[in-house]
Amino acid sequence: MNASRDGTRARGVSMTGVVKRFGPVTALGGVDFDLRPGEIHALLGENGAGKTTLMNILYGMFPPDDGTVAIGGREMRFASPQDAIAEGVGMVHQHFMLVPTLTVAENVVLGERGGPLLRKRHLAAVSKQLAEVAERYGLDVDPGARVWQLSVGEQQRVEVLRALYKGARILILDEPTATLTPRETERLFPKLRALAAEGAAVVFITHHLEDVISWADRITVLRHGERVGTLRPSESSASDLARMMVGRDVRLMQVVAGERSVSGTKEARPREPVLRVEGLRAKGDRGTPALSDVGFSVAAGEILAVAGVEGNGQPELEEVLYGLRAREAGRVSLDGRDVTYADPAERLRLGLGLVPSNRYRRGLIRELSVAENLVMDRLGAAPFGSELRVDRREVARQAKELIERFSIRVSGPDQLAGTLSGGNAQRLVLARTLSRELRCLVAAQPTRGLDVGAIEFVWEQLAAARDRGLAILLISTDLDEVMGMADRCCVIYRGRLVAQWPRDELDRERVGLAMGGAADRAAAAPVSSAVASRES
Amino acid sequence: MSVSQAAARLAPPLRLDRRARALLASAGAVLLSLVVGGLLVVIAGGDPVAAYRALLDGALGTPYGIGQMLVLAIPLVIIGLGLALAFRGRVYNIGAEGQLFMGALAAGVVAIFLPVGFDPLLIGAATVAGVLAGAAWGGIVGVLRARWGVNEVITSLLLNFVAILIFTYCVRRPLRAPGSPDLQGRSIQPDAALPALPDLAVHIGVFLALLLVPLAAYVISRTPFGFRVRMLGFNAEAARTAGVRSGRMVVGLMVISGGLAGLAGGLQVLGVAERLDPGISQGYGFTAIVVALLGRLNALGVLLAGLFIALLQSGGQAMSVIEGVPYAIVLAIPAVFVVFLLIADRFARGS
Numbered sequence: 001m002n003a004s005r006d007g008t009r010a011r012g013v014s015m016t017g018v019v020k021r022f023g024p025v026t027a028l029g030g031v032d033f034d035l036r037p038g039e040i041h042a043l044l045g046e047n048g049a050g051k052t053t054l055m056n057i058l059y060g061m062f063p064p065d066d067g068t069v070a071i072g073g074r075e076m077r078f079a080s081p082q083d084a085i086a087e088g089v090g091m092v093h094q095h096f097m098l099v100p101t102l103t104v105a106e107n108v109v110l111g112e113r114g115g116p117l118l119r120k121r122h123l124a125a126v127s128k129q130l131a132e133v134a135e136r137y138g139l140d141v142d143p144g145a146r147v148w149q150l151s152v153g154e155q156q157r158v159e160v161l162r163a164l165y166k167g168a169r170i171l172i173l174d175e176p177t178a179t180l181t182p183r184e185t186e187r188l189f190p191k192l193r194a195l196a197a198e199g200a201a202v203v204f205i206t207h208h209l210e211d212v213i214s215w216a217d218r219i220t221v222l223r224h225g226e227r228v229g230t231l232r233p234s235e236s237s238a239s240d241l242a243r244m245m246v247g248r249d250v251r252l253m254q255v256v257a258g259e260r261s262v263s264g265t266k267e268a269r270p271r272e273p274v275l276r277v278e279g280l281r282a283k284g285d286r287g288t289p290a291l292s293d294v295g296f297s298v299a300a301g302e303i304l305a306v307a308g309v310e311g312n313g314q315p316e317l318e319e320v321l322y323g324l325r326a327r328e329a330g331r332v333s334l335d336g337r338d339v340t341y342a343d344p345a346e347r348l349r350l351g352l353g354l355v356p357s358n359r360y361r362r363g364l365i366r367e368l369s370v371a372e373n374l375v376m377d378r379l380g381a382a383p384f385g386s387e388l389r390v391d392r393r394e395v396a397r398q399a400k401e402l403i404e405r406f407s408i409r410v411s412g413p414d415q416l417a418g419t420l421s422g423g424n425a426q427r428l429v430l431a432r433t434l435s436r437e438l439r440c441l442v443a444a445q446p447t448r449g450l451d452v453g454a455i456e457f458v459w460e461q462l463a464a465a466r467d468r469g470l471a472i473l474l475i476s477t478d479l480d481e482v483m484g485m486a487d488r489c490c491v492i493y494r495g496r497l498v499a500q501w502p503r504d505e506l507d508r509e510r511v512g513l514a515m516g517g518a519a520d521r522a523a524a525a526p527v528s529s530a531v532a533s534r535e536s
Numbered sequence: 537m538s539v540s541q542a543a544a545r546l547a548p549p550l551r552l553d554r555r556a557r558a559l560l561a562s563a564g565a566v567l568l569s570l571v572v573g574g575l576l577v578v579i580a581g582g583d584p585v586a587a588y589r590a591l592l593d594g595a596l597g598t599p600y601g602i603g604q605m606l607v608l609a610i611p612l613v614i615i616g617l618g619l620a621l622a623f624r625g626r627v628y629n630i631g632a633e634g635q636l637f638m639g640a641l642a643a644g645v646v647a648i649f650l651p652v653g654f655d656p657l658l659i660g661a662a663t664v665a666g667v668l669a670g671a672a673w674g675g676i677v678g679v680l681r682a683r684w685g686v687n688e689v690i691t692s693l694l695l696n697f698v699a700i701l702i703f704t705y706c707v708r709r710p711l712r713a714p715g716s717p718d719l720q721g722r723s724i725q726p727d728a729a730l731p732a733l734p735d736l737a738v739h740i741g742v743f744l745a746l747l748l749v750p751l752a753a754y755v756i757s758r759t760p761f762g763f764r765v766r767m768l769g770f771n772a773e774a775a776r777t778a779g780v781r782s783g784r785m786v787v788g789l790m791v792i793s794g795g796l797a798g799l800a801g802g803l804q805v806l807g808v809a810e811r812l813d814p815g816i817s818q819g820y821g822f823t824a825i826v827v828a829l830l831g832r833l834n835a836l837g838v839l840l841a842g843l844f845i846a847l848l849q850s851g852g853q854a855m856s857v858i859e860g861v862p863y864a865i866v867l868a869i870p871a872v873f874v875v876f877l878l879i880a881d882r883f884a885r886g887s
Contacts, residue, residue: 324776345779354777362777367770376767377778380760387760432778 010037010199011072018067042216046451060084090168100148153184274471280330305486351439366418371399423454561880569873594854603736609846615824618796631692633821634699639798642669647728670798678790682783721812730807739807753835
């Protein structure tokens with residue numbers, strides 16, 4: 001355990017004129033940031049705004065190129081996170097740094113100095129202390145549990161617990177709500193509030209406006225490596241904040257503010273069913289059942305949303321529908337044609353498109369150029385030459401056109417796709433997929449990890465595609481997205497579709513409850529009366 | 537912004553740089569391996585400068601020497617091209633040696649028995665038979681992987697032994713030269729022997745090898761097939777999602793690389809041994825793996841790498857005879873080279 005415990009005193013952080021460059025890219029161009037003991041401070045901004053970079057500097061991951069970091073009035077020069085931890089700084093990363101096969105206590109001890117002989121006794125002592133810390137902050141974690149058995153929310157609590165155990169009084173959380181259920185999110189923030197009440201300083205990085213407005217004491221907005229402003233939630237509205245984040249008005253905010261969706265301007269006019277799925281059953285990668293008895297149909301001109309918390313069978317559903325994973329039972333048909341056994345190439349030919357959830361692994365090929373990525377599904381036929389020759393001029397021409405039409409920001413068509421930011425990568429995937437003759441589109445987590453501008457673009461494209469008469473299956477963990485886009489919505493929980501509503505019966509809290517596994521309650525009771533059910 | 541995102545933004549200017557760096561890495565690896573080779577010569581008690589001079593003299597000093605080097609280079613380049621293509625698609629064909637022997641057997645059988653009086657037709661038929669046999673032998677591996685997901689490294693490697701044993705059996709029993717005391721296979725009909733260039737004493741297969749280099753380059757960089765191969769190699773998941781039929785591609789790559797190995801085997805029988813003989817290959821199918829990797833899976837690179845290794849091998853014989861340096865040391869140089877190249881690659885990528 002770290003010796004320095006002077007972190008128990010309440011101390012604030014003051015960062016001034018912080019500059020950080022990565023080669024020619026300026027990630028932070030002189031940012032001021034101050035954090036007071038006892039507050040929850042939200043750091044808000046689009047992807048690439050510099051939020052994580054700023055916090056990584058505070059956590060000692062790398063030094064600033066210019067500017068100062070002071071804690072409790074003393075200037076700090078951290079050579080590594082070890083130094084920062086010694087000064088009472090703790091960070092919970094977006095991707096948890098836990099070894100799944102070890103217990104909670106073992107994970108906490110991991111990386112500490114000390115001989116292996118001491119470990120057993122030491123471990124028992126650590127477990128005891130951990131239990132005490134957990135008790136004190138109401139963190140509800142069993143130190144003896146193995147990490148792989150824990151839900152995402154529980155793993156996050158382990159990370160928080162670990163930071164507190166190491167004496168953190170300045171706690172940084174990077175995108176803490178990104179993978180949590182609404183219910184888990186509701187549980188997280190009161191704990192943070194309790195911590196702050198004890199004099200700790202809490203920062204959380206986010207681009208979810210709702211979290212910010214409901215839970216932050218102060219909000220600092222970053223844009224393109226600059227601080228746009230620091231304000232209190234009472235002084236601002238969701239749309240103000242959104243404007244600050246992106247520097248312009250975004251229609252998207254209607255959705256966040258709980259109003260109608262971007263697609264909602266027109267009523268859906270569903271027609272004949274296009275994609276039909278019956279009794280689908282499939283296994284996951286580890287051979288465990290991932291989908292059971294999944295059935296639905298999507299009509300031309302409608303968006304069917306499949307909502308659900310991560311890890312409830314969504315990737316498997318996506319893969320089975322597109323022919324990338326074998327199914328054990330059930331049928332899939334497209335335009336009345338049985339495609340249960342068709343490979344992706346055949347489904348593609350019949351007009352099924354996929355916007356894959358993992359866009360860097362499935363959606364594009366990093367090592368190829370943007371132009372090559374844009375046409376890679378259609379080479380070998382007119383107008384791109386024949387099987388014997390690729391007409392590279394035509395490829396370049398079409399690529400240019402698509403880059404323009406889908407406003408992909410690139411230095412040129414020859415830029416490697418792997419260098420695109422998340423938003424541009426997704427624009428590329430959409431450009432390729434939607435420029436085909438499609439009948440049905442499966443869009444899996446199409447806006448995950450994107451910034452507000454890109455999200456808006458994706459939603460507009462999906463809505464436009466629907467209005468053109470595509471049948472769209474939207475698989476999403478994002479409640480805002482589901483609420484905004486769905487013409488019909490169902491919820492996937494543990495590989496089953498557990499609830500279904502048409503658009504006019506769609507209720508945010510019911511969907512949230514069903515996503516958390518309380519489908520029965522979701523049908524009847526409003527969320528306030530529902531007791532916390534088990535976490536997924 | 538994370539570090540990796542920032543790094544990614546830096547990447548575009550690196551694209552041109554990458555080629556320069558790769559070239560530099562290759563050159564550095566050549567130099568270092570020659571230095572290490574020299575050290576080995578010193579340890580073996582020789583004079584490295586004299587040894588390298590003997591090597592160059594032996595390989596390039598006389599027209600005949602050059603010819604012998606080219607004869608060695610022909611199978612290496614032809615097989616190397618096929619392997620380069622397959623490796624680009626992440627199909628790791630380690631069975632070129634076996635495919636070569638099957639090709640040699642088929643070409644030999646045709647060249648021995650087909651009663652055609654017209655040379656080009658006979659040669660053509662024998663060559664085609666070699667290609668087909670190699671392609672079929674490779675295709676087995678491809679089908680096993682595409683259908684049942686059997687690892688092609690293992691099957692292709694093991695099929696080498698099967699092929700070599702079949703070949704050896706045929707040479708010793710059904711196709712043994714009549715009255716041969718030393719278990720030689722039968723000679724091919726004289727009409728089936730490939731003509732050779734005067735002075736150099738290289739069979740005309742050398743032109744075929746030279747022709748295949750630009751053809752392979754074209755296939756890799758200009759055809760949809762080559763493009764799909766690269767897609768598959770970079771990211772098989774994304775390739776499948778974009779409609780590439782990976783199973784067919786795997787079979788195709790095994791058939792092509794096997795066919796080229798079979799072609800090389802056929803040429804060995806028709807142009808070099810002129811009989812069925814287990815000595816037609818000095819492990820070319822394996823050395824060609826090195827050639828493909830050294831050539832960075834690039835057609836021109838394969839040509840250069842094939843010539844380089846052929847030079848080391850043919851000159852190395854002279855080196856060991858003249859300077860008394862053990863031949864094993866000569867053989868070690870390309871191996872050392874590969875190790876350095878892999879290390880240099882890491883540096884060139886910079887991560």
